[in-house]
Amino acid sequence: MYNFSVNPDRADSGSVKWSAMKKINPQVPSKIVPLSIADMELMTPPEIISGLQAFLSHTVLGYTIPTKGYLHAISNWMQQRHNWTIDHSWIVPSPGVVPALFNAVRAFTEEGDGVIIMPPVYHPFSRAITKNNRRIIENSLLKKGTDYYIDFDDLEKKAHNPKNKLLILCSPHNPVGRVWTKKELQKIADICLSNNVNIVSDEIHSDIVLPGYRHTVLASLNDTIAENCIICTAPSKTFNLAGLQVSNIIIKNDLLRRQFISTAVKAGYGALNIIGYKACEIAYTECSAWLDQFILLIAKNKTLCEDFIRENIPQIKITNMEGTYLQWWDCRALGMTKNELETFMTQQALIFGDEGYIFGHSGDGFERINLACPTSILESTLNRLKTALNKTLD
Known part of the structure; x- marks a missing residue:
């Protein structure tokens, strides 16, 4: 205990x-x-604290690329916790999900394009859009009693506009706390795929799901969806590691992944810090x-x-x-x-x-x-x- x-x-x-x-x-x-x-x-x-202490007693704090232990830990966690099989090559480290959102907006849209969000929603979504000279397209959630639902008719209308190129999805949703069902996620994906809208799915809270509910990774629905979305994950919310700034962006599609990495390189960031890699590995292997x-x-x-x-x-x-x-x-x-x-x-x-x-x-x-x-x-x-x-x- x-x-x-x-x-x-x-x-x-x-x-x-x-x-x-x-x-x-x-x-x-x-x-x-x-x-x-x-x-x-x-x-x-405590496993993370003691594990890092042991690690620091014999390591050199130099420049570090993703280790095999780090990559194995992520893929095993996604398989065991979320029933999603991924390849190590799909994993792109990022110094946070928010930087990844900013990067995705730059990578997959042009200035003046519309980016769809579902307010009320995590406020950096809006900043990632406006700070990069894109337009916020609101597909507002519908409040019914003490629950929120997606306005699919409005989403269809917004996605149909060819100027709207990207949807940033919050799954589970922050702040309203919805864990989207497979049926809801499939409908979101169907609408976006039929209108050539890519999806960035912020799944940073995906490990924190209350009894009676189950999170579904958007990309796990089928291969077609997986080829058209970017999944943002991290151990930060799950294990109280936000200060280490380590996030794992998972992109199956090789072209989208290369676009994402190329854009990140232009912004001047790449590898994470050595402590972040190790903390993530310990969290995913020892803290279930x-x-x-x-x-x-x-x-x-x-x-x-x-x-x-x-x-x-x-x-x-x-x-x-x-x-x-x-x-x-x-x-x-x-x-x-x-x-x-x-x-x-x-x-x-x-x-x-x-x-x-x-x-x-x-x-x-x-x-x-x-x-x-x-x-x-x-x-x-x-x-x-x-x-x-x-x-x-x-």
Whole structure:
């Protein structure tokens, strides 16, 4: 059994979200934990720490290409965890999924082309498009109750426009937490293939799927789809390794892979750091049991939030989270503007999630809450929310 009750103190570590919390509210008390950016308020798996310590005791930290151990670990993980057989030659290391998205936009579209996304969605998708002088084409998700669905009629219409060359898919979806079914993925692929639209599938959260659901790698549906998509994976979300900046982009089609690599070379980046390669290898070969227990923690934390909100703050509606560790709260019934909601959360309730508006206009009035933390932290957070709301409504 692993200990998920330890809350590491990251206040002076350079953590992005802890630093942002102090900037937003310099008077925040020392025991408040931010629940924003998607890394964990938990210790990294002990097998990774001890494995890296042993590795560092006898290695030279020089320039390093992907090792056989690293490549084997990725292919074995994809086979065992996702039932997808890949060849080592398909794997393209990247210093993160976000750089890979930027690179894919440059590689597979021209300036002025349209790139389709499904908001509310992870905000770097939009940046990858606009910063490269492409156009954002919104295929907005449809919200029905506490679930979200794809608007396939609108997707068909957007994909049919020859100026729209690429779809960036989020699977599982961040922030709404959907784990797309095989039927949904097949329909997405059919529409894109029939309209010559390539797909970049961001599957960075694919290992974090709650009991009762199953992730399907888009490229595993059939060979035709595999030849027309780019799969973005990483151990970073799964094992709390974001700071090592190692991602594994899997591209079966030789032409697409060469285009992707050529574009990356033009931007001046190539190999990863030696620690990243080794951490990925250790994670995928030794940490499966840790992940299984972590997912049970997320399921527990998910239920805790749902039950507490339903019983104490029924105005907030929580979207059904099937995957990721990011919960999507619909706070619109509180009657606050998006700016008022942000002020209330960060100055009164002392809750530092991610504001929904950063995921697109359809996120106005929502909060994204990171559940990858000890359960006690969430209990404190929820009680602060209840107390602050009671004061506001009195």
